[in-house]
Amino acid sequence: MISAINSEIIPENWYNVIPDLPEPLPPPKDSKAEFSSINLLNKILPKEVLRQEFTFKRYEKIPDEVIEQYEQIGRPTPLIRAKNLEKYLDYGGKIFYKFEGATATGSHKINTAIAQAYYAKNEGVNGVTTETGAGQWGSATALAASLYKLPAQIFMVKVSFIQKPLRKIVMNLYNGNVVPSPSNLTEYGRKILSENPDHPGTLGIGISEAVEYALDHDYRYMVASVMNSALTHQSVIGLETKKQLELIGEHADVLIGCVGGGSNFGGFTFPFIPDHPDTEIIATTADEVPKFSKGDYKYDLMDSAGVLPEVRMYSLGADFVPPTIYAGGLRYHGASPSLSLLINKGRIKSDEVNQEEVKNAIRTFANTQGIIAAPESGHAIATMLNYVKAHKNEKKTIVVNVSGHGLLDLSIFQ
Incomplete structure (x- = not known):
């Protein structure tokens, strides 16, 4: 049973940005001649997730069971005015932050994980599998799978597997099985290891391993980001934010969020696109992974092995091996097609900041608002x-999405 207060804020429908894009989204295309990577999606994604991936409907009904789980894991998340930070900065405007770190797993990732696990369970599959960088998505997948009594196999980028041991414990507590990627569980992982036993791993490799594992074990692949269905599920963030601002009589002049693949950013900002044309929207990422300033807007692979279709996006190339920065969720080589199009058309601006700026920002935010933000959120x-x-x-009202807490990422300050 949803409480009266929560029912005012948790939306009944997810928002899909596709109908409101300035031009049609370039469709995915097959990446290899020997098989159809597009048809392969039918075998690795839950059918309902695949339908939502290609729909032109502006709104998708959120199943009642999913809404109930949203409430159980901490939705709606708080929208907080950062008065201490305003005073510290001597800022005449207003600063708000949407705190997705208040969810059970400590980040926004659980919003789509619950939906995808729910749809997978309804299909009666053997389990679910995915990749994870910093571990937030792996944690969310493990919990969502556990809630629906599904096994979860998670491939964690090796450098993060080493850097963030506590994330492995969280995934194990949620009954998830996690291995460093590249791994010996898949043919592709074994191939990478034979060429370089010390390979640090990439999200592209992790995706390739998870997809292969799904095909071999009748599992379903859980989409962390990039694909539009995940951004649609994440729209619960922005829809809640709009309602919370409306309830206190505020209007967002500026929206800022970080970008790995685009899920938290798209979920936070896209619901404002159709009816807030004057709101300035800024996507920020790591300058160590400069996909927007140095990447190309082109068709490129989503995964290193080329199992998934190519999509048109800003990309540094599927074979890009990023530096071992602590913001593991921002190491992905590309960005979602819908976000890429909006940046290409100038509706959304982009920014890049380095790790030292991020550490200083996290420290400032912690010492004014008390929240220790995730390294990824530190970029925003x-x-x-x-x-x-x-x-x-300028007395603008700025709203920033703090997409997760950093309590398990404190090694960045060692």
Whole structure:
């Protein structure tokens, strides 16, 4: 039973940005001649997730069971005015943050994990599998699978597997099985290891392993980001934010979020696209992974092995091996097609900040608001701080998405 307060804020429908894009989204295309990677999606994604991936419907009904689980894991998440930070910055405007770290797994990832696990369970499959970078998505997948009594096999990028041991414990507590990627569980992983036993891993490799594992074990692949269905499920963030702002009589002049593949950012900002044309929207990422400034807007592979279809996106190339920065969720070589199109058309601006700026931003936010943000979210906070400094005399209302807490990422400060 959903409480009266939550029912005012948790939406009944997810929002799909596709009908409101400035031009039609370029469709995916097969990546290899010897088989159809598009048809392969029928074998690895839950059928309902695949339908939602290609729909032109503006809204999708959220199943009642999913809404009930949203409430159980902490939705709606709080929208908080950062008055201490405003005072510290001597800012004449207003700063709000949407705190997705308040969910059970500590990040936004659980929003789509619950939906996908629910649909997979309804199909009666053997289990679910996915990749994870920093571990937030792996944690969300493990919990969502556990809620629906499904086994979960998770391939964690090796460098993060080493850097973030506590994330492995969380996934294990949620009954998930996690291995470093590249691994010996798949043919593709064994191939990579034979060429370089010390390969640090990439999200592209992890995706390839998870897809192969899904095909071999009648599992379903859980989509962390990039694909539009995941961004649609994440729209619960932005829809809640709009309602919360409306209830207190506020209007967002600026929206800022971080981008790995695009799920938290798209979920947070896309619901504002159709009816907030004057709201400035800024996507920020790591300058160590400069997909927007140095990547190409082109058709490229989503995974290293080329099992999944090619999509048109900003990309540094599927074979890009990023530096071992602590923001593991921002190491992905590309960005979602819908976000890429909106950046290409100028509706969304982009920014890139380095790890030192991020550490300083996390420290500032912690010492004013008390929240220790995830390294990924620290990029959004850093961009917000830079924006305030550049617009000190403008009384704008800025809303930033703090997409997760960093309590399991404190090694960044060692």
